[in-house]
Amino acid sequence: MNGGFRARHLAIVGMGLMGGSLALAMREHADYITGVDSDARAREFALERAIVDQATDDLRAGVNQADVVVLAAPVGVIVEMLQMRIGSYLRSNTLVIDLGSTKQDIVDAMAALPIGIGAVGGHPMTGKENGGINESDDSLYRNRPFVLCPSRRTTPAARLHALSLVETLGALAIEMDAERHDQIVAGISHLPYLLSATLVATVANQAQDDAAYWELAAGGFRDTSRLAASDVRMMGDILSTNTKAVATLLAQFRMQLAMLETMLIAGDDQRLSDSLQPIRLARKNWARDYEDRT
Amino acid sequence: MNGGFRARHLAIVGMGLMGGSLALAMREHADYITGVDSDARAREFALERAIVDQATDDLRAGVNQADVVVLAAPVGVIVEMLQMRIGSYLRSNTLVIDLGSTKQDIVDAMAALPIGIGAVGGHPMTGKENGGINESDDSLYRNRPFVLCPSRRTTPAARLHALSLVETLGALAIEMDAERHDQIVAGISHLPYLLSATLVATVANQAQDDAAYWELAAGGFRDTSRLAASDVRMMGDILSTNTKAVATLLAQFRMQLAMLETMLIAGDDQRLSDSLQPIRLARKNWARDYEDRT
Structure with a gap:
């Protein structure tokens, strides 16, 4: 073809x-x-x-x-x-x-x-x-x-x-259609970038008083923070042309985070585990399909 | 020796x-x-x-x-x-x-x-x-x-x-000392895990109505979401014994995220870039040192 x-x-x-x-x-x-x-x-x-x-x-x-x-x-x-x-x-x-x-x-x-x-x-x-x-x-x-x-x-x-x-x-x-595309990439690409950058900003802020943050950071931090190294001009261009979808996803992210944080602070370990388990399975299922595809 | x-x-x-x-x-x-x-x-x-x-x-x-x-x-x-x-x-x-x-x-x-x-x-x-x-x-x-x-x-x-x-x-x-250790791992390990899990929860919630979220997710999502696949019992055990440090870091994370989001929604592209650039450099510097070490 x-x-x-x-x-x-x-x-x-x-x-x-x-x-x-x-x-x-x-x-x-x-x-x-x-x-x-x-x-x-x-x-x-x-x-x-x-x-x-x-x-x-x-x-x-x-x-x-x-x-x-x-x-x-x-x-x-x-x-x-x-x-x-x-x-x-x-x-x-x-x-x-x-x-x-x-x-x-x-x-x-x-x-x-x-x-x-x-x-x-x-x-x-x-x-x-x-x-x-x-x-x-x-x-x-x-x-x-x-x-x-x-x-x-x-x-x-x-x-x-x-x-x-x-x-x-x-x-x-x-x-x-373009609207659907922009919503999807807000979730799978722009939100991950902002989380990654904000994680690095948070750790960098702590590390001002204690360089051991950088010394002890390892594989988990490396993966989660990787997108923070993306080209800033490119990401700024992308974010500024998708503000509404990104802001909508950020609001949903905050709700999800607040639910997990509430369980954590309340010491409700069973509900926390019960909430994290389907998240783990969703990630594992996606990763299996993604690896099959690529 | x-x-x-x-x-x-x-x-x-x-x-x-x-x-x-x-x-x-x-x-x-x-x-x-x-x-x-x-x-x-x-x-x-x-x-x-x-x-x-x-x-x-x-x-x-x-x-x-x-x-x-x-x-x-x-x-x-x-x-x-x-x-x-x-x-x-x-x-x-x-x-x-x-x-x-x-x-x-x-x-x-x-x-x-x-x-x-x-x-x-x-x-x-x-x-x-x-x-x-x-x-x-x-x-x-x-x-x-x-x-x-x-x-x-x-x-x-x-x-x-x-x-x-x-x-x-x-x-x-x-x-x-143990207090300092627990604060550091809250930043470099437990916060990244929670962000990763919350990202997957947010995308999974969207994907209920549109499976294309999963189809289009690629390398950036893979890296940022990897920790969400961690063993839930192990992570629950870790989080529940470090609640105070994790909650403190989450509060700081929210502040950092709110600053970036404010610039984004205001359309203040220059300030957004100016804020993202030092974050990018911090990640790149850390990654260079980390690769030298490992």
């Missing part, structure tokens, strides 16, 4: 880990690939490694001959491009897809594109601990979920075109 | 991962090892694999000839043994050390031992995802911190004896 997707001219806006990896994975499925980035080093690297055929910092020149445009920039930048500039640069019938981590603001902004452009919101659930185009990997998307969210510019043809692109990447397309 | 420790008769009460691994690591440093456990399968396994020379379910018979007794049971069981029974079974000059995960209740209970017994609280900062004597590993303690906490029965000789035991295990002795 991989023969389905073919681009004459693929333009990728944003030459980081996601954009570079997508270029590598699409090498055999596009006649010509242009990379757009304001960072000269990223452009140079992409050209030297033949990740792209052409690199430019000029958005208009980069996309105006393309039949497929992939927006692989931070969410805020994608929204700004969609609202302000890119629509007038594109040829009719171009497919626009983005790789942003939140979707509502982006699919809303896609409505500003001219009729005749087919635009679909996308979120590949993949990545690496360290970003940058030099980390590019042609298997980054393989076997990972790739959420597709319809916009007012998602024609039936654009939808099929996007599904075919996702299939060509070896990823697993999951279609859902 | 490893030649220092010598036991004539080492008794280990509790034949799980910690007790079994300690027996293996002490094989060449004890003339005779007795394992005490109420579980017949654990005793059988320990004998079959020659982890111990003798196994019994009778606490008195297990410890009354020993010159070194290691209590490798849950905290609640250790406290009960110290308060109610074990003192009258022990020979004078016996060294008693425990491996419990919280220390204040245990060192308090050690004061109930007869004068003439040397007793030191111990907490080796090590373990495995899965417990049980069949997971025993003679290198479990190697290069890991092993906290020692004085009790009213810690004579100068008992302290040196315990330090020598820790050194023989290849572990790194860190001496501190």
Whole structure:
């Protein structure tokens, strides 16, 4: 089924880990690939490694001959491009897809594109601990979920075109509306990040008076705190475009925490165990399924 | 320096991962090892694999000839043994050390031992995802911190004896009082566990209406939720013997979370980034040091 997707001219806006990896994975499925980035080093690297055929910092020149445009920039930048500039640069019938981590603001902004452009919101659930185009990997998307969210510019043809692109990447397309996507990632990604960062802030505050906190911290702390090391600009961009869903989840988190804390302080060990046991099973069941999938 | 420790008769009460691994690591440093456990399968396994020379379910018979007794049971069981029974079974000059995960209740209970017994609280900062004597590993303690906490029965000789035991295990002795230990582990271990469990409870609650939460959860969720899969009885035992320190840390955690949430909801992206950046650096610095150590 991989023969389905073919681009004459693929333009990728944003030459980081996601954009570079997508270029590598699409090498055999596009006649010509242009990379757009304001960072000269990223452009140079992409050209030297033949990740792209052409690199430019000029958005208009980069996309105006393309039949497929992939927006692989931070969410805020994608929204700004969609609202302000890119629509007038594109040829009719171009497919626009983005790789942003939140979707509502982006699919809303896609409505500003001219009729005749087919635009679909996308979120590949993949990545690496360290970003940058030099980390590019042609298997980054393989076997990972790739959420597709319809916009007012998602024609039936654009939808099929996007599904075919996702299939060509070896990823697993999951279609859902942007609101549902943003609620889900608030729970499985943005809430975990905030908890991880707040845990580190709490321990760091204690450790000001006693460095033994850092000395004794080990594997459990390492896992729970790992997301706190995420890129702050990227996470700020993500959180600020998903405030409502994140705040809603935080309210629910506080309720759940208060229930456990009440049992703990009351010394109600049996009820505490009875509450923790199904949580443990839910985590174990998920982990078993997740390992089977990956 | 490893030649220092010598036991004539080492008794280990509790034949799980910690007790079994300690027996293996002490094989060449004890003339005779007795394992005490109420579980017949654990005793059988320990004998079959020659982890111990003798196994019994009778606490008195297990410890009354020993010159070194290691209590490798849950905290609640250790406290009960110290308060109610074990003192009258022990020979004078016996060294008693425990491996419990919280220390204040245990060192308090050690004061109930007869004068003439040397007793030191111990907490080796090590373990495995899965417990049980069949997971025993003679290198479990190697290069890991092993906290020692004085009790009213810690004579100068008992302290040196315990330090020598820790050194023989290849572990790194860190001496501190029990209150400080319990505050530290509340931050680096018990708070992370509660956050991890509460995260899973929050997501599981959402996932009741939408299974896509589980489908899309990936590496970030996996790391942050890992501790939620911990043994519930063990964690309940630990939390219930460290309630005050855990509740104090939870209050601080809530304050830190409220500060980040306020910036998020206010849309104060710059202040949010400025707050997250030092957290990121603290985590990165700790992880670098931790990896150097391990």
